Amino acid sequence: MKNYNPYDNVLSVVKNAAEILGYSKSEYEAINYPERELKVYIPVIMDNGNVKVFEGYRVQHSTSRGPAKGGIRYHPSVNLDEVKALAAWMTFKCAVVNIPYGGGKGGVICDPSLLSDTELRRLTRRYTAMIAPLIGPDQDIPAPDVGTNANVMGWIMDTYSMLKGHCIPGVVTGKPIALGGALGRKEATGKGVAITALNTLDRLKIPAEECTAAIQGMGNVGSTTARLFYESSMKVTAVSDVSGGLYLEEGLDIPDIIRYLESGKKNMLCDYKKKNIRHISNQELLETEVTILVPAALENQINGQNADKIKARIILEAANGPTTIEADEILNQKGTVIVPDILANAGGVVVSYFEWVQNIQSVSWDEKEVNTHLEKVMNHAFRSVWDIAVEKQVTLRTGAYLIAVKRTVEAKKMRGIWP
Ligand SMILES: NC(=O)C1=CN([C@@H]2O[C@H](COP(=O)(O)OP(=O)(O)OC[C@H]3O[C@@H](n4cnc5c(N)ncnc54)[C@H](O)[C@@H]3O)[C@@H](O)[C@H]2O)C=CC1
Numbered sequence: 001m002k003n004y005n006p007y008d009n010v011l012s013v014v015k016n017a018a019e020i021l022g023y024s025k026s027e028y029e030a031i032n033y034p035e036r037e038l039k040v041y042i043p044v045i046m047d048n049g050n051v052k053v054f055e056g057y058r059v060q061h062s063t064s065r066g067p068a069k070g071g072i073r074y075h076p077s078v079n080l081d082e083v084k085a086l087a088a089w090m091t092f093k094c095a096v097v098n099i100p101y102g103g104g105k106g107g108v109i110c111d112p113s114l115l116s117d118t119e120l121r122r123l124t125r126r127y128t129a130m131i132a133p134l135i136g137p138d139q140d141i142p143a144p145d146v147g148t149n150a151n152v153m154g155w156i157m158d159t160y161s162m163l164k165g166h167c168i169p170g171v172v173t174g175k176p177i178a179l180g181g182a183l184g185r186k187e188a189t190g191k192g193v194a195i196t197a198l199n200t201l202d203r204l205k206i207p208a209e210e211c212t213a214a215i216q217g218m219g220n221v222g223s224t225t226a227r228l229f230y231e232s233s234m235k236v237t238a239v240s241d242v243s244g245g246l247y248l249e250e251g252l253d254i255p256d257i258i259r260y261l262e263s264g265k266k267n268m269l270c271d272y273k274k275k276n277i278r279h280i281s282n283q284e285l286l287e288t289e290v291t292i293l294v295p296a297a298l299e300n301q302i303n304g305q306n307a308d309k310i311k312a313r314i315i316l317e318a319a320n321g322p323t324t325i326e327a328d329e330i331l332n333q334k335g336t337v338i339v340p341d342i343l344a345n346a347g348g349v350v351v352s353y354f355e356w357v358q359n360i361q362s363v364s365w366d367e368k369e370v371n372t373h374l375e376k377v378m379n380h381a382f383r384s385v386w387d388i389a390v391e392k393q394v395t396l397r398t399g400a401y402l403i404a405v406k407r408t409v410e411a412k413k414m415r416g417i418w419p
């Protein structure tokens, strides 16, 4: 695949929105850059006794509207430009759903599937200690992303609390429930994607029962999305993970596939065997004839090389940055409705916000309360984005950025960053 720099994607979308908003270059120049970038080299004693040094980052794009907020990614392809882009998307995501945060993101170049639990724990503790000067409940609050999960968040919370000498649950979200994690956080991103899907179908007057869907990535976000689509009577005809995909025209048995994936740490879809199911590549999955395509894996999956082959009527960006600028233009011309990442996948950070609110107030909400609030925030944000897109005759992505860039720039202005 051609090398696409996701930070170029951020700059291009911001420029377009800022120009429509009538901002001069000086007014929005600051949001073209992150506020802070920290690069760390993390020495870890491996199980064989040798020391291996891993490279990691924490980037704070903006703290204008509140503390930086955003996940930590463990993946071999992590790099600084990717983390910068992910941090900026967090700023605009928090702004579009109007929660009081800026944006940040972290990453470590590693393959967690090749590390033992003890190596992963040592890596996480050392990384936490090295980014500790930047993070904190009032400064920057990490959360899970690709390759990290509640256990990793628990180790971050413990390490940070040890350094400070007292228990600080609000330093991180997506924690185990026993450590103050929010009920519903694990499913929240997928739930937000499903809420957004139903809103989109409603606006386009397509009944859910007549809908087919393909989902790329069956991790935390993809598998919850697939389950909720299945439960809403949609026919999920294709799913994939890094090993490849599955296709069944009549619709896949999603609960069975999820049970299979959860029954073994190393279980991969390429080894899932059932009658009539066809094994397909990730490329074929993206090009499948479906109503909704949900990229829920990594950036740049939909690009200049495959955009004209995509047949889906709707693309719901569960992943961050799955569509390159080139692809966006091709798909917009074809009339594909793209629900942008900063809206479609915001359910995770919304419930992270609820977790942080509970932690700092030392209260706990039941799952119904979490989900009711999530639905309210997502529905409201969807309506605002849809309405502004219709009013200004722009795409949903531009509509979302018109709201997000305006809130971010106005916050900077009101804090007096401009003369
Ligand atoms: N976890 C969260 O709460 C949130 C995650 N996201 C975004 O959603 C996406 C997925 O994140 P998670 O589900 O948390 O990660 P995860 O680590 O739980 O799962 C990632 C999935 O993608 C698959 N995958 C990796 N490379 C692939 C490739 N080249 N082709 C096809 N599949 C591939 C993996 O096999 C796995 O099934 C990412 O873009 C992430 O930034 C966005 C908002 C919140």
Ligand SMILES: O=C(O)CCC(=O)C(=O)O
Residues within 6 Å of the ligand: 069, 070, 071, 072, 093, 141, 142, 143, 144, 145, 173, 174, 320, 345, 346, 348, 349, 350, 352
């Ligand atoms: O829950 C959070 O704070 C952030 C999740 C995340 O990394 C994302 O939305 O991309």
